[in-house]
Amino acid sequence: xxxxxxxxxxxxxxxxxxxxxxxxxxxxxxxxxxxxxxxxxxxxxxxxxxxxxxxxxxxxxxxxxxxxxxxxxxxxxxxxxxxxxxxxxxxxxxxxxxxxxxxxxxxxxxxxxxxxxxxxxxxxxxxxxxxxxxxxxxxxxxxxxxxxxxxxxxxxxxxxxxxxxxxxxxxxxxxxxxxxxxxxxxxxxxxxxxxxxxxxxxxxxxxxxxxxxxxxxxxxxxxxxxxxxxxxxxxxxxxxxxxxxxxxxxxxxxxxxxxxxxxxxxxxxxxxxxxxxxxxxxxxxxxxxxxxxxxxxxxxxxxxxxxxxxxxxx
Numbered sequence: 491x492x493x494x495x496x497x498x499x500x501x502x503x504x505x506x507x508x509x510x511x512x513x514x515x516x517x518x519x520x521x522x523x524x525x526x527x528x529x530x531x532x533x534x535x536x537x538x539x540x541x542x543x544x545x546x547x548x549x550x551x552x553x554x555x556x557x558x559x560x561x562x563x564x565x566x567x568x569x570x571x572x573x574x575x576x577x578x579x580x581x582x583x584x585x586x587x588x589x590x591x592x593x594x595x596x597x598x599x600x601x602x603x604x605x606x607x608x609x610x611x612x613x614x615x616x617x618x619x620x621x622x623x624x625x626x627x628x629x630x631x632x633x634x635x636x637x638x639x640x641x642x643x644x645x646x647x648x649x650x651x652x653x654x655x656x657x658x659x660x661x662x663x664x665x666x667x668x669x670x671x672x673x674x675x676x677x678x679x680x681x682x683x684x685x686x687x688x689x690x691x692x693x694x695x696x697x698x699x700x701x702x703x704x705x706x707x708x709x710x711x712x713x714x715x716x717x718x719x720x721x722x723x724x725x726x727x728x729x730x731x732x733x734x735x736x737x738x739x740x741x742x743x744x745x746x747x748x749x750x751x752x753x754x755x756x757x758x759x760x761x762x763x764x765x766x767x768x769x770x771x772x773x774x775x776x777x778x779x780x781x782x783x784x785x786x787x788x789x790x791x792x793x794x795x796x797x798x799x800x801x802x803x804x
Contacts, residue, residue, distance in 0.1 A: 492593070492676050497572040499523040503540045504661050505578040508598060511665035512576070513548060517672060521551045521570040523580070559584050574675060576668065577630065588630045593675050595630045598668050600660045601693065602626060602642055604685040607635035608693035612660060613653050616718035618691065619710060622646050623656070625664040627671040629682060638682035640674070643667050652720040652742075696723055703727045703740070705755040705803060709771045713745045716773070727803040729757075729780075738803065741785065742777035757801040762789045766803055 496519045498509050512519055522545040530537035545552045551570065555563040564586060575595035577583065588595040601611035602624040615623040624644040631637040643663050647656060674680040703712060703725050716725040720741045729738040752767035765772040779785040
């Protein structure tokens with residue numbers, strides 16, 4: 491049985507769940523590496539990462555390097571005397587860092603590699619209409635998400651599932667997979683294999699324009715895009731209401747496959763319903779947010795906002 495000394499690297503809530511599972515499992519986490527604090531919001535208040543907040547609360551040794559190649563950081567990392575590093579939702583590591591521990595550095599990735607390498611695998615799996623995804627642990631090498639696979643766990647995607655729901659599901663499954671991986675390293679029973687060569691399904695970073703809805707697209711394409719961005723970073727469109735143009739974010743939706751004669755993007759409203767005409771049906775909006783307003787359900791919006799007869803989205 492190996493005596494493990496673990497350094498954990500991560501930033502968002504997804505990583506916190508895995509770190510907490512390691513702490514609850516009584517593993518020896520000798521250091522935590524996370525992103526530097528950044529100004530955020532209108533007041534530019536310094537924002538701490540979710541991992542930093544957890545590490546401080548649990549009195550864990552914390553490092554927040556701005557430069558992962560700096561001599562100062564490398565010396566601090568070496569001083570922790572770790573023999574295993576675990577990476578979850580962090581930056582690309584330089585070779586001098588990932589090669590440091592004798593038992594290696596492994597990453598948890600939220601897809602079934604080699605599919606959906608990249609920054610946003612959970613979003614793209616839903617946007618592309620996948621019915622399954624999963625989590626993978628693999629040893630880091632020179633390229634992004636290409637190292638030898640240790641373990642994988644498949645997860646099914648419901649046809650109405652949002653990225654927020656899938657995120658939490660993968661977070662929980664990923665926590666168990668990381669512990670299973672650590673146990674195998676500890677017991678020296680680990681076996682790895684090279685990633686198979688298959689058709690690539692990329693998962694690049696999502697930008698604002700990626701999130702704009704094309705109302706001329708097929709109904710399923712629109713449906714998958716909106717739920718693949720709900721609740722974050724959120725699909726959006728421009729609402730034209732009389733002479734006013736308003737940015738509109740769309741969250742919860744349903745789809746109706748139905749023939750109609752409306753122009754694409756036309757908004758149809760009733761006392762408690764908002765629908766958008768699309769190819770072969772309608773997208774029924776259940777939760778939305780107008781620019782400058784709070785997020786609300788459709789019925790609440792209709793109580794205080796009037797759509798013109800010619801209202802449309804584009």
